[in-house]
Amino acid sequence: MTIDRRRFLAALGAGGAMALAGTRSAAAYQGTGRPGGARPRPAVDAWPARTRRASAVMPPDWRALKRRLGDRLVLPTDPDYPTARLGFNELNDDQLPAAVARCASPSDVQACLEVARGHGIPIAARGGGHSYLGYSIPNAGLVIDVRSMARVHVRPDGIATVGAGARLIEVYAALAAAGRLLPAGSCPTVGVSGLTLGGGIGVLTRKYGLTCDRLAAAQVVTADSCLRTASPESEPDLYWALRGGGGGNFGVVTRFAFRTEPAPLMTTISLRFPAGSVPAVMGAWQEWVAEAPFELWATCQIAGGTPPSCRVVGCYVGPEETANALVDQLIAAAGTQPTTRTVQLKTYLDAMKYMGGCANDTIEQCHPTWEGGVLGRAAFVAASRVLGPDPLDSGAVTELMTGRTGIDLLLDSLGGAVSELAPDATAFPHRSSLASAQVYAGATPADQEQITTSVDEVRDGLARLGATGAYVNYIDATLPDWGTAYYGANLPRLKEVAHCYDPDGVFAFPQSVVFG
Known part of the structure; x- marks a missing residue:
């Protein structure tokens, strides 16, 4: 069975890996899309x-x-x-x-x-x-x-040229065959283009940076039908904007060139904590990831309920022994023993498959297509926030998630290599942030308005607690002041670049940077 990493984490938090089989519950899906209901869709x-x-x-x-x-x-x-x-x-x-x-x-x-x-x-x-x-x-x-443009080629110097239609698991498989890696997202069916153009948060982010930080050049067709190469030497303003400025704003990318790294062995981490331990675990987790070595990435996933429950899943670039020592530090700080603990050494590709929820599948099974049917699709609403540099009040977050059965909150750690660049070095502004936050719930047409209202309440509650940013790759129709939330102080420059390359608004859409 194939399932993406966010659905994988949500289901684990809702009761373990065995709960994945045959479920379409609210806790079983995590990913993309948000229509109608309280969030008016742009017709x-x-x-x-x-x-x-x-x-x-x-x-x-x-x-x-x-x-x-x-x-x-x-x-x-x-x-x-x-x-x-x-x-x-x-x-x-x-x-x-x-x-x-x-x-x-x-x-x-x-x-x-x-x-x-x-x-x-x-x-x-x-x-x-x-x-x-x-x-x-x-x-x-x-x-x-652009899905037909999906070829991945790794040069002897470690530069990988990647067609814009490649999905992440295809990229990972090709890189692994060459002994290389690229920090990127973990949902195997996500396209490399949208991920990169919005920044690219993933399980290797703290060690190797965002996906956009690894972008060496991009081949782009702009609104005037010109084929351009955006790089530090050619079209530098466009190159800057493509690294975190959001997909769809500046043209159609047809090919990327990424700087890759040698692929080492990695250790995956999975800890499930008992219900009622969210304040202690989340509080300890925030301090833990803030001080952790760059090699460690971890997510704290909180499942709404009475009381809420939580799980910590992570990836350490290094040996199992060191990962276990770091896990011991988290457990000691939380003062709560996990009910399950799994720490396993894996190859790069096996780690990416595990984090994508398709550890036992072939590469083809990790990215089912719906062009010949309905495999691999889901129905849900979602929202995002980005934390500031300081931890959130874990007790207040627990209260916010209490009683919200079916809603999941994923806190994905940032920091590390992400924080080594200035906020205006690329279009991605959240360089000092502790973590990104996703709020997700499965939905049907019949209940999506009610669920959307609850998701928005969590999103807005996080903002009141200090998480006022947002991640453009989790684009949100009703997000207040969305331009600033996505892009911060980089928004004015992004507007200028969009006007330069698309003065007539050929690619304009309701949340184009020009309207932020």
Whole structure:
């Protein structure tokens, strides 16, 4: 069975690994997407007006694009449209793009823009399809699907060139075969593009930095259909913006070049604590990760309930003995013994599969596709916050999660190598933060409004406790002051870069940086 790392952690916190089998409970899903209910989804008439100047007066010439792309352009009348249009979150399934272009090269992307821009429809790139709000499948718009550009090649100097459509497990497998690693996310089906462009938080972040910190160059098709290379020497402002400025704001990336590192052995950590121990464990965890060596990354996952329960899962770049000594320090500080404790030495690839919840699967099973069916999809709402440099009041967080059965709060540690760069060194501003926070709950169309309200209450409660930032890769339609929450003091420069490379708003969407 395949399950992504966030669903994996949530299910572990809800009662252990065996609970994963056959469940679609609120605690079983963690990931992407948030439609409707109390969070109004951006229908096409909610798209910024400047993207609709030509509106229905002059629709794109889809026949001309069909002549260039052939059956790789999927229109609503085509038999595979019902699955080609889908994103990861089932609650976004009523979004109906006007066309899905399966692009196999930068020239395909250029052709899409030449035909579609200036006709008043939203245009968005799609990699893994994990946009929280379904922004990568715009209603009545054009989806530029880059999944066919997924080749990963590792050069002798350790630079990895990665096609924009590659999913994380594909990247990890190719790198592992070359004895290399890239710090990135842990959900195996997430696309490398969206992850990198929003920053890229993952289980190796504290040791090796964010994914965007490893970006050496990117090949980008901008709104004028020009193919550009963004690097420190070429288009430096665009290069800066692509490292944490959010996907969809500046163009369509078709290929990345990453600086990789040799892949050492790693030790995975999993601790489940008894119900009622959240204040002690969370309080100790925050102090522990703040002082831990850069080699240690850990998440504290709190499952809502009466009382809430928690689990700590982590990854240590190094031997099992050292990882066990660090675990002993956490347990002593918490004053609470875990009910289960698992510390295991693994290879890089095995550790990434374990953190992705597909330890016993093949690489192919770790990233099921829904183009031929519905495998690998989920239905949920989610929100985020980013902590400041200081710990949160663990008692207040416990109170916030009390009674909220089915809602999970994941605190993913930052610090370490992330904090070694200045907040304006890249577009990602949260360099001094202790951790990011995800709030997640499974939902159905019938209960999503009620669940969304509760998720928002946790999000806003965290802000009152001092976690006022937010992570753009967990994009949130109703987040107050979202531009500042995502980008901090980097927002004005991001607006300038967006205006420079997309002055007509070809890629504009409701939470483009230009509207922040």
